[in-house]
Amino acid sequence: MARPLTSCKKSEAHFMTNKFICLLTVLSAMGAMALFAEEGTPKAAPGSLMLEKKTYPLKHALAYETTIDDEDAIAVVLSGQAVTSEKLKEAREAEKDGGDGDFSRPFLKLVFTKTGELKFWSAGAGGTSLGRHTGEATGELKVQGGRVSGKASQPLETEGMFPSGFDARFDVPLLKTGEALPASTARKGGPAANVKPTVTGVFRGNGKEAKLAYVSARWVEPFSGKPGIELVFTEKDHSKEKPGMGAAFGRFGSxxxxxxxxxxxxxxxxxxxxxxxxQGFSSIGRLEATEFTYEDGKVEGELTTSGQVDTFGETWEVQLKFVAPLGEIPKEFQVAEPKKPETQATPAAGASDDDEAEEPAKSDAKPAVAGLNAKDLALTKDASGVEYKALVEQLVFKSKSNVKSVCAELAASLKAQGWKNDGPDMVNPQSS
Incomplete structure (x- = not known):
C-alpha cells in the first residue's frame, strides 16, 4: 500500500514542478513582450505641422523660459531637427529685443503665459514663415517637477493666404531663465572620416524615378556670413572630378x-x-534637411520635399538619406572674422583745439537705427489674420474695406509714425 502512496506523492510533486516552470515561462514571455513594446515600438512624433498643402512631422521638442514683449513666457518648440544650444541662444536674444526667434525648418513654436494659456504661435517650413499667429488655435500647458506637459492644436485653416494647421503634444524638461542646453561636443575639425559615401531613397521627376547612387560633399565659398557645403547626388560616378558644373548639365545623369x-x-x-x-532649374524653399549633422569628419542626414512639388510645370519629389565624408574646412573657405571698429585716439591732457592740424573728415554714413519690428507697423483698425512672411519680409492681413480706403488709412497711420513717401503713389483708379 505504501508504493501507490509514494508514487502518488511523486506524481503530485512532478505536476507542481511542471506547473511552476510553466508559470515562470509565461511570466518571462510576458516580460519579454513588455520589453519589446518599450524598446521595439517606434515612438510617434510629438507633433505635425500642415502648411501650404504639406504635412511636416516634428520629431523633437524643447521648452524654455523667455521674455517676449517685456512679459515672462514659456516657449515650446517642436522641430524636425534637434535645437542646438547656439540656436536657442540666438532665439532668446531675438525675443528679448522684440523679435520672434528662428529655428531650423520645419518648426512650430508655441508661446504660453506663465499660467499655461496659449498666447500665440509661429512656424516655418519650406519658403514660408508665419509669425505671431493666433487663429483658432487652442492649447494648454502645465508646469510640474521641472517639466512642462500639454497640448495644442489648430484645425487646418484654408481661408488665409497660407493654409495652415498643427497638432502637438509634449512632455519635456523646462529650461529655466539662465539655463542653457549643453554645448555641442561634436568634433567639427579633423580629417575626413573613413566612411563610404552612400545614398538611398527616392528622386522622382514627372512621376519617373531616377536612381541616385553616388553622393559627395565639399566645402564652397561662404554664403551670408556662414560656411557653405555643396552636396552632389548623381546617377553616375562623379568621384574623379569636381562634379558641380558637370552634374548641372546632366553629365552624370539625373x-x-x-x-x-x-x-x-x-x-x-x-x-x-x-x-x-x-532640366537644371533652381528651386529653394521646397526642400528640407532633417536630422542633418556635420561631425567627426562626415555629413549625414535626410533630404525631403514632404511630397510632390510643382516647379515651372515640372513635378519632382525627394526623400533621400545619405552619408558622405567631409574633412575640416579649408582656410580659403573659412568665414572671415568681422573687423573691430577702430577707436579714435583721445587727445592728450592739456591739448587745445589749436594743436589739431585739420578737422577730421565728415562721414557721409547715416547713423545706425534700431532694427524695425513688423509688429510695430501700423495696420488698419479692422485688420485680422495678420501674418508675417519673414523670408520675403511681407506683412499680410485682411480688411473688409476696399483697397483705396485701406491704402489711405495705412498712409495716414504710417505718416504719423514718421514714414515718408519714396516716389509716386502707386494707388490709382486702375490699380485700386
Missing part, C-alpha cells in the same frame, strides 16, 4: 546639387532630372 550651411539650412537647390523638359 542629379541634385544642394548648397547648405553646416547647420543644415539649405540656401540653394538645383534639380536635374532626365524626365524634365526644363
Amino acid at each position: 542629379a541634385l546639387i544642394i548648397s547648405l550651411h553646416d547647420d543644415g539650412q539649405i540656401y540653394g537647390c538645383q534639380v536635374v532630372h532626365s524626365a524634365h523638359q526644363k
Whole structure:
C-alpha cells in the first residue's frame, strides 16, 4: 500500500514542478513582450505641422523660459531637427529685443503665459514663415517637477493666404531663465572620416524615378556670413572630378546639387532630372534637411520635399538619406572674422583745439537705427489674420474695406509714425 502512496506523492510533486516552470515561462514571455513594446515600438512624433498643402512631422521638442514683449513666457518648440544650444541662444536674444526667434525648418513654436494659456504661435517650413499667429488655435500647458506637459492644436485653416494647421503634444524638461542646453561636443575639425559615401531613397521627376547612387560633399565659398557645403547626388560616378558644373548639365545623369550651411539650412537647390523638359532649374524653399549633422569628419542626414512639388510645370519629389565624408574646412573657405571698429585716439591732457592740424573728415554714413519690428507697423483698425512672411519680409492681413480706403488709412497711420513717401503713389483708379 505504501508504493501507490509514494508514487502518488511523486506524481503530485512532478505536476507542481511542471506547473511552476510553466508559470515562470509565461511570466518571462510576458516580460519579454513588455520589453519589446518599450524598446521595439517606434515612438510617434510629438507633433505635425500642415502648411501650404504639406504635412511636416516634428520629431523633437524643447521648452524654455523667455521674455517676449517685456512679459515672462514659456516657449515650446517642436522641430524636425534637434535645437542646438547656439540656436536657442540666438532665439532668446531675438525675443528679448522684440523679435520672434528662428529655428531650423520645419518648426512650430508655441508661446504660453506663465499660467499655461496659449498666447500665440509661429512656424516655418519650406519658403514660408508665419509669425505671431493666433487663429483658432487652442492649447494648454502645465508646469510640474521641472517639466512642462500639454497640448495644442489648430484645425487646418484654408481661408488665409497660407493654409495652415498643427497638432502637438509634449512632455519635456523646462529650461529655466539662465539655463542653457549643453554645448555641442561634436568634433567639427579633423580629417575626413573613413566612411563610404552612400545614398538611398527616392528622386522622382514627372512621376519617373531616377536612381541616385553616388553622393559627395565639399566645402564652397561662404554664403551670408556662414560656411557653405555643396552636396552632389548623381546617377553616375562623379568621384574623379569636381562634379558641380558637370552634374548641372546632366553629365552624370539625373542629379541634385544642394548648397547648405553646416547647420543644415539649405540656401540653394538645383534639380536635374532626365524626365524634365526644363532640366537644371533652381528651386529653394521646397526642400528640407532633417536630422542633418556635420561631425567627426562626415555629413549625414535626410533630404525631403514632404511630397510632390510643382516647379515651372515640372513635378519632382525627394526623400533621400545619405552619408558622405567631409574633412575640416579649408582656410580659403573659412568665414572671415568681422573687423573691430577702430577707436579714435583721445587727445592728450592739456591739448587745445589749436594743436589739431585739420578737422577730421565728415562721414557721409547715416547713423545706425534700431532694427524695425513688423509688429510695430501700423495696420488698419479692422485688420485680422495678420501674418508675417519673414523670408520675403511681407506683412499680410485682411480688411473688409476696399483697397483705396485701406491704402489711405495705412498712409495716414504710417505718416504719423514718421514714414515718408519714396516716389509716386502707386494707388490709382486702375490699380485700386
